[in-house]
Amino acid sequence: MHDWSERTKLVHAGTRRSQYGEMSEAIFLTQGFAYDSAAQAEARFKEAGPDEFVYARYGNPTVAMFEERIAALEGAEDAFATASGMAAVHAALFSMLGTDLAQWRAAIRSGTKAVFFESLSNPALEVIDIAAVAEIAHAAGALVIADNVFATPVLQRSLALGADVVIYSATKHIDGQGRCLGGVVLGNRDFIRGTLEPFLKHTGGAMSPFTAWVMLKGMETLDLRVRAQAASAAAIADHLAARGDLARVIFPFLPSHPQQEVARRQMQAGGTLVSFDLGRDKEATFRFLDALQIILISNNLGDAKSIATHPATTTHSRLPPEARAALGITDGLVRLSVGLEGTADLIADIDRALAAV
Numbered sequence: 001m002h003d004w005s006e007r008t009k010l011v012h013a014g015t016r017r018s019q020y021g022e023m024s025e026a027i028f029l030t031q032g033f034a035y036d037s038a039a040q041a042e043a044r045f046k047e048a049g050p051d052e053f054v055y056a057r058y059g060n061p062t063v064a065m066f067e068e069r070i071a072a073l074e075g076a077e078d079a080f081a082t083a084s085g086m087a088a089v090h091a092a093l094f095s096m097l098g099t100d101l102a103q104w105r106a107a108i109r110s111g112t113k114a115v116f117f118e119s120l121s122n123p124a125l126e127v128i129d130i131a132a133v134a135e136i137a138h139a140a141g142a143l144v145i146a147d148n149v150f151a152t153p154v155l156q157r158s159l160a161l162g163a164d165v166v167i168y169s170a171t172k173h174i175d176g177q178g179r180c181l182g183g184v185v186l187g188n189r190d191f192i193r194g195t196l197e198p199f200l201k202h203t204g205g206a207m208s209p210f211t212a213w214v215m216l217k218g219m220e221t222l223d224l225r226v227r228a229q230a231a232s233a234a235a236i237a238d239h240l241a242a243r244g245d246l247a248r249v250i251f252p253f254l255p256s257h258p259q260q261e262v263a264r265r266q267m268q269a270g271g272t273l274v275s276f277d278l279g280r281d282k283e284a285t286f287r288f289l290d291a292l293q294i295i296l297i298s299n300n301l302g303d304a305k306s307i308a309t310h311p312a313t314t315t316h317s318r319l320p321p322e323a324r325a326a327l328g329i330t331d332g333l334v335r336l337s338v339g340l341e342g343t344a345d346l347i348a349d350i351d352r353a354l355a356a357v
Contacts, residue, residue, distance in 0.1 A: 114145055
């Protein structure tokens with residue numbers, strides 16, 4: 001791998017050009033690949049080389065470019081792209097058939113195969129001390145699998161902190177414009193090719209070539225987008241905290257966040273999401289959401305457009321009320337995914353909507 005900066009890797013890493021020398025990455029829309037001979041077909045199925053392909057469910061040149069580019073950014077040996085973020089989670093866990101470290105020690109015992117966590121939780125933005133949990137898990141011989149979607153590969157490198165496997169819903173920041181579903185699992189080559197790939201070959205969660213191409217285009221601006229969104233999120237969090245009329249404002253870099261020290265140690269910035277609790281009932285919170293003019297009501301995140309989500313009635317609505325309460329998901333909680341609009345415009349939109357409650 002070239003000794004390139006992160007931004008250069010996001011534009012050029014993994015690029016493969018056909019005999020036509022195209023500037024934009026080619027989309028290989030094909031289910032299969034022709035062979036020069038029966039012997040070549042046999043050899044490919046026995047063991048395909050890095051630039052040899054057999055079937056689209058097993059691998060594709062466009063998808064391979066995306067896998068190599070995201071692996072270069074993450075500092076991983078290898079990656080396998082999937083059809084969705086949930087497919088990535090499913091594959092990472094099934095192929096292997098908290099902030100309180102004492103709870104991790106109690107939960108992990110001899111025979112535990114893997115521990116799985118969101119490095120930054122949804123929607124309460126709790127921060128996991130990855131190095132500490134990895135130490136506990138590795139002492140028990142368990143693999144550490146980190147869902148790093150909220151922290152992003154731009155702001156946090158979970159492998160360097162001790163995780164063995166990292167998962168992304170590429171649907172979020174990597175696409176960044178709400179176009180496609182996708183996921184990716186990153187780790188060492190033995191796990192990706194020896195454990196994960198055989199499982200995915202037979203369960204069919206492969207990423208399509210067109211989706212891989214969209215993700216490649218998204219990665220070209222990933223660093224610029226995430227850093228701009230994170231800066232805006234920090235300013236919005238500071239503003240909301242200073243208002244003094246909200247029950248809670250949750251952002252990893254705020255002094256009030258219980259894991260602020262861990263967040264600042266692990267992350268380059270506090271992320272692109274801010275959660276805040278109006279301290280009001282559902283009806284009042286709905287009035288706030290309906291009064292927003294710039295910020296959209298939806299359930300995605302990491303988009304160029306700012307999105308407000310009411311977790312209690314959407315993303316976490318299937319949880320029993322007592323489970324939501326234990327997670328801090330009240331009827332007044334709003335999760336804000338900060339986009340690329342002007343920060344002052346977003347703050348004005350939030351203030352105007354709060355005045356309508």
